[in-house]
Amino acid sequence: MLVDxxxxxxxxxxxxNPLLQGKEVVVAAYKSERGCILAASREAxxxxxxxxxxxxxxxxxxxxxxxxxxDTEKYRFINKKLKKILLKFCPRVQTKSIDEFxxxxxxxxxxxxxxxxxxxxxxxxxxGEWITVSIGIGPNLFLAKIASNLKKPDGxxxxxxxxxxxxxxxxxxxxxxxxxxKTAYKLELNGIKNPDDFYYKSQQELRSIFKSICGDYWYxxxxxxxxxxxxxxxxxxxxxxxxxxxxxxxxxxxxxxxxQLCLKVGKRCNKQKMGIRGxxxxxxxxxxxxxxxxxxxxxxxxxWEIFKEIYPxxxxxxxxxxxxVVVIYDLQKxxxxxxxxxxxxxxxxxxxxxxxINNKYGMGTVFPGTVLASKKIPDFIxxxxxx
Amino acid sequence: MRQKINAPVSVMMDxxxxxxxxxPTQIQWNNRDFKIETVGMHYQFFKGKKxxxxxxxxxxxxxxxxxxxxxxxxxxxxxxxxxxx
Numbered sequence: 435m436l437v438d439x440x441x442x443x444x445x446x447x448x449x450x451n452p453l454l455q456g457k458e459v460v461v462a463a464y465k466s467e468r469g470c471i472l473a474a475s476r477e478a479x480x481x482x483x484x485x486x487x488x489x490x491x492x493x494x495x496x497x498x499x500x501x502x503x504x505d506t507e508k509y510r511f512i513n514k515k516l517k518k519i520l521l522k523f524c525p526r527v528q529t530k531s532i533d534e535f536x537x538x539x540x541x542x543x544x545x546x547x548x549x550x551x552x553x554x555x556x557x558x559x560x561x562g563e564w565i566t567v568s569i570g571i572g573p574n575l576f577l578a579k580i581a582s583n584l585k586k587p588d589g590x591x592x593x594x595x596x597x598x599x600x601x602x603x604x605x606x607x608x609x610x611x612x613x614x615x616k617t618a619y620k621l622e623l624n625g626i627k628n629p630d631d632f633y634y635k636s637q638q639e640l641r642s643i644f645k646s647i648c649g650d651y652w653y654x655x656x657x658x659x660x661x662x663x664x665x666x667x668x669x670x671x672x673x674x675x676x677x678x679x680x681x682x683x684x685x686x687x688x689x690x691x692x693x694q695l696c697l698k699v700g701k702r703c704n705k706q707k708m709g710i711r712g713x714x715x716x717x718x719x720x721x722x723x724x725x726x727x728x729x730x731x732x733x734x735x736x737x738w739e740i741f742k743e744i745y746p747x748x749x750x751x752x753x754x755x756x757x758x759v760v761v762i763y764d765l766q767k768x769x770x771x772x773x774x775x776x777x778x779x780x781x782x783x784x785x786x787x788x789x790x791i792n793n794k795y796g797m798g799t800v801f802p803g804t805v806l807a808s809k810k811i812p813d814f815i816x817x818x819x820x821x
Numbered sequence: 822m823r824q825k826i827n828a829p830v831s832v833m834m835d836x837x838x839x840x841x842x843x844x845p846t847q848i849q850w851n852n853r854d855f856k857i858e859t860v861g862m863h864y865q866f867f868k869g870k871k872x873x874x875x876x877x878x879x880x881x882x883x884x885x886x887x888x889x890x891x892x893x894x895x896x897x898x899x900x901x902x903x904x905x906x
Binding site for chain 2 (some may be wrong): 446449450451453502507508510511512562792793794795796799
């Protein structure tokens with residue numbers, strides 16, 4: 435079963451502020467004209483406003499559009515509270531993203547439609563009347579996702595052996611989760627025009643079209659066999675990305691952004707108790723691209739160390755940087771033998787203490803002097819997996 | 822219009838031990854009393870180890886975001902908005 439909050443950020447804002455209910459509301463990364471819309475309320479969606487649009491595009495359709503910026507604490511709270519509700523109904527709940535949960539009912543023979551209705555009722559009672567969810571029930575995660583998208587908002591749809599072919603006939607290839615326009619084009623070149631054609635291709639044919647094991651995965655997915663719900667094993671790399679509202683014009687401007695991205699990837703890696711050997715970074719914008727990577731024999735253990743290693747390697751530049759990316763790779767099991775006589779050891783101990791202070795008193799309480807005058811990243815929520 | 826305020830505010834609270842419910846009932850801000858009509862949402866967050874409670878409430882066409890710092894039990898009015906935002 436897949437549970438998906440409808441127009442997540444926008445409906446949460448409408449729930450918090452009853453004066454916004456029934457109005458065209460969007461939550462955007464920035465309030466400026468070119469700010470990207472992250473969520474549109476049901477009322478805004480009815481006018482055709484979609485996630486990913488710029489604010490000025492949406493305002494052409496709806497001049498009275500109410501634009502809000504994200505309140506991340508609120509969304510995280512709802513995410514945790516919803517997970518608690520779902521755990522009452524199913525012991526195996528996976529958080530797929532900030533607004534999506536997968537419930538694994540394998541081995542439980544209760545009526546899932548009935549459970550779905552109870553979940554809706556409980557959400558209504560606990561989170562508020564304005565927050566609704568679409569629930570999709572299917573034999574695997576893929577079909578549950580399709581089912582949840584079939585009726586929005588407030589849907590409850592089940593796909594099983596009695597109706598899946600009928601549903602495939604009504605869908606386009608790009609309606610399938612994981613098929614983008616490029617893949618759809620590739621499939622069309624191979625005579626697959628819709629999900630129905632896709633289903634009737636043999637495992638061998640799909641393997642030769644995808645030229646990899648992905649073909650086999652699609653063969654199983656379309657038949658309701660689970661290939662996606664496994665908890666991911668230890669991750670091999672982490673990345674963090676940030677788009678700047680006002681472009682950075684010099685290296686000092688970027689220091690704070692690089693520092694916070696380093697902390698972010700460092701923290702994720704630390705959760706896995708891994709050390710970092712490889713780091714790559716990229717910053718780019720109008721006619722400018724700077725990038726680099728480094729690989730160390732000795733592991734870096736946190737974001738402070740990553741920042742210390744990469745910041746001196748970032749060149750001075752002329753131009754306007756709009757996007758910054760930091761990727762860490764070659765993660766190794768952390769084996770840290772203390773050596774009390776080296777400078778590096780002192781830095782490690784210092785940075786670990788700084789991290790503890792920041793955890794206790796809030797991010798940004800202690801930071802390196804290099805980032806003092808630079809731009810900082812506001813708190814934000816990614817759209818991907820929550821791991 | 823929506824405006825960040827971040828100023829101290831007087832808040833009257835009601836705790837109902839039978840229903841296990843806590844909710845602000847009235848606030849005093851700018852020498853005016855506002856009787857709270859709806860509590861849209863109540864949530865908590867940590868800033869470091871400090872726990873804050875947030876109440877999103879409305880009163881007479883106005884929206885208020887009230888924040889309680891549980892360390893010193895002081896209230897702040899974080900945000901105000903009218904019905905047009």
